[in-house]
Amino acid sequence: EVQLVESGGDVVQPGGSLRLSCVASGFTFNTHYMHWVRQVPGKGLLWISRINTDGSNIFYADSVRGRFTMSRDNAKNTLYLQMNSLRVEDTAVYYCASIPGYGSGDDYWGQGTLVTVSS
Amino acid sequence: QAVVTQEPSLTVSPGGTVTLTCDSSTGPVTSDHYCFWFQQKPGQVPRTLIYDTNNKHSWAPARFSGSLLGGKAALTLSGAQPEDEADYYCMLSYSGVRVFGGGTKLTVL
Numbered sequence: 001e002v003q004l005v006e007s008g009g010d011v012v013q014p015g016g017s018l019r020l021s022c023v024a025s026g027f028t029f030n031t032h033y034m035h036w037v038r039q040v041p042g043k044g045l046l047w048i049s050r051i052n053t054d055g056s057n058i059f060y061a062d063s064v065r066g067r068f069t070m071s072r073d074n075a076k077n078t079l080y081l082q083m084n085s086l087r088v089e090d091t092a093v094y095y096c097a098s099i100p101g102y103g104s105g106d107d108y109w110g111q112g113t114l115v116t117v118s119s
Numbered sequence: 120q121a122v123v124t125q126e127p128s129l130t131v132s133p134g135g136t137v138t139l140t141c142d143s144s145t146g147p148v149t150s151d152h153y154c155f156w157f158q159q160k161p162g163q164v165p166r167t168l169i170y171d172t173n174n175k176h177s178w179a180p181a182r183f184s185g186s187l188l189g190g191k192a193a194l195t196l197s198g199a200q201p202e203d204e205a206d207y208y209c210m211l212s213y214s215g216v217r218v219f220g221g222g223t224k225l226t227v228l
Contacts (some may be wrong), residue, residue: 059216
C-alpha cells in the first residue's frame, strides 16, 4: 500500500521556523519527483515547491522562495520542507505529493500536516 | 509570478455538459504549460484527473476530458453525475514553477 505520511506541523510564532517531514512507503521513492502543496482549510490549493529524483533541481513558488527549503533523503524515503521566517499567511495544511509527470503516471498524496503561525 | 484564473463556480444539470476553463495572465495556455486538473471533494485530498493537458489518469471516468480551447486550458465533463460535484483546480507549469488556479466549485443540480 502506498503511503505518504507528513509530520512536523505545529503552532509557531511569526518569524519562527519549522521542519516538515514526509515519509514514503509502498513505491520506489527515489524514482519520483515530489511536490509540496498547501491549503488553508476551506480555501484553494497553493503549490509550494518541487524536487527532482536526486534533489539536484528544485523549484519554489515566489511566495516562499528564500524562506523555504525543500530536500529529500532517498536512503530514508523521506521528503523535507524547512520553513524559516514564517508568516501568519503561511498557516495551512501542508501536503506532500507525487503527481504524474517526468515519466510517471502515479498520483500519491499524503493526508497533510497543519502548520499554524500565530502570536 | 503568473496568475491562473478559473470560474469560481459553475452549475450543471445531471446528464448535462459543462466546460471549466483555466486562463493564464501571461498569455495563451499552450501544451508547454503541461496543464493539470485536480478534483477535490470535501474532507478529501486532491487527486489528479488530467495531466499534460489531455492525459486522463487511470481512475478518471471517461466523461472527463482535457483540451486547449481559445487560448485557455479546458476541462469538459460530458454527462455529469451527482458524484462529480466537487472543487476542481487547474495547475499550470511556468518553466518548472507551478501555479494553481483559484478553483471552480462545480454543483450538479
